[in-house]
Amino acid sequence: MRSAILEINNQRKVSGRTFVKWVVLEIHENNAQYNKNGITWIEKHVNANLNSIKDMPLCVEFIDCENSEPFGHGMTEIKDGTPLFENSTVVGVTTNGYIDTIEVNGQQKRVLIGEGFIYNQRYPKFVQWLKSKMFDGEFPETSVEISAVEGSSSIEYDGGYKEKGRIPMRFDFTGDAILGIDPADDAAVLLELNNNHKEEQSMAKTQDEALVELNNKLNIENKALETKVAELNEALKKKDEELNAAVKAAKDEKAKVEEKEKEIKKAKEEKEKADAELNSLKDFKQNAENEKLKSELNQDLNKYTEKEKLVAKEKIELFSKSPSLELKAQILSEINSSIAQSFIAQRQKNQSTETNSTNDKDIFSEINDAGQESSVSINDLY
Numbered sequence: 551m552r553s554a555i556l557e558i559n560n561q562r563k564v565s566g567r568t569f570v571k572w573v574v575l576e577i578h579e580n581n582a583q584y585n586k587n588g589i590t591w592i593e594k595h596v597n598a599n600l601n602s603i604k605d606m607p608l609c610v611e612f613i614d615c616e617n618s619e620p621f622g623h624g625m626t627e628i629k630d631g632t633p634l635f636e637n638s639t640v641v642g643v644t645t646n647g648y649i650d651t652i653e654v655n656g657q658q659k660r661v662l663i664g665e666g667f668i669y670n671q672r673y674p675k676f677v678q679w680l681k682s683k684m685f686d687g688e689f690p691e692t693s694v695e696i697s698a699v700e701g702s703s704s705i706e707y708d709g710g711y712k713e714k715g716r717i718p719m720r721f722d723f724t725g726d727a728i729l730g731i732d733p734a735d736d737a738a739v740l741l742e743l744n745n746n747h748k749e750e751q752s753m754a755k756t757q758d759e760a761l762v763e764l765n766n767k768l769n770i771e772n773k774a775l776e777t778k779v780a781e782l783n784e785a786l787k788k789k790d791e792e793l794n795a796a797v798k799a800a801k802d803e804k805a806k807v808e809e810k811e812k813e814i815k816k817a818k819e820e821k822e823k824a825d826a827e828l829n830s831l832k833d834f835k836q837n838a839e840n841e842k843l844k845s846e847l848n849q850d851l852n853k854y855t856e857k858e859k860l861v862a863k864e865k866i867e868l869f870s871k872s873p874s875l876e877l878k879a880q881i882l883s884e885i886n887s888s889i890a891q892s893f894i895a896q897r898q899k900n901q902s903t904e905t906n907s908t909n910d911k912d913i914f915s916e917i918n919d920a921g922q923e924s925s926v927s928i929n930d931l932y
Contacts, residue, residue: 558680567667568677570642574603574694574726577649577660581715588714593649595708595719596662600647602699602722608642608666609635609727610676618675620730623693635695635725641676642668644726664726680728695725843873847881854885861888 558570581590610617611624617639624638644666651660670677683690698705699722706720847869851859859866862884869877 566671568670571665572692574662574664584715590715590717603647606644606723607640607725609638609725610641611637618679620728623727641673691729693727696721697724840873847878
């Protein structure tokens, strides 16, 4: 069997993380069974090294800049006998590992199962890719990576190193890659790190096969994209025609609006001109009426003395600035009233003087000057 992702579970929720369970490797009964890389996994040795699976990184070599679809291990070179994976990105972590028996295609298989999380906030498109694959019944495959334990220069094998049927006995789990290509092994692709028995040729072959597969896949995708581009170009052409028609209609409508705006502007200008002429005419009429009122008041004031006009001085000054019929009437009324009051006061004074003169005659005898009248008529007062 191939190592593959078994489950993505959204029910086991931790913020920012998506739970995932996958087959790390298949357990063999003896070294007569092995994967295509010649590795035999014996349960007791896997169990003995199982503690190193905790916190093992889940890795992806992304094929695109959107970090959505995986490719291989991301190996860039082998330096001092150690493969380097500088094109690999850590997308999650292993939290647990255990051996169990599961059914695959009607057969019972003894396997090592890994559980962990993928960082869905950092790689949302990749998580979506995983979900879509599993929804279609295509379970993405994985490939485990092991290395020599700390302080050792190579992986220790039970019975020594063999091309086929070698049994890793003392090692560490260092990573598990989620693949977008078929692994070279039906069970798993295993990269043995820090191993004195290096398999550069086998790795190179695996990479070459992967590149051929990738090229074939890209060719198929390119053809599909070319078809899609042709369809989009046709749709774009149609949209351009619709847009051009809409632009023409908009231009025609704009021309109508501009013509209407010109008419409105012209009407406003004519109205403003008419308003200005009307206001000018009103001002002229008002000035003429004011001058007429001033002339009439001056004629009326000519019959009064300067002393008599003083009583309405403030109103006369106000009238010179803002003439009105009401103010004119007030001025004349105020002057006439003042004159009338003056005459009344003078008459009362004259009557008082006459009374005193009569009393004097009674006491000292009546004395009349020749030619002087003995009384004053009302006409003399007015």
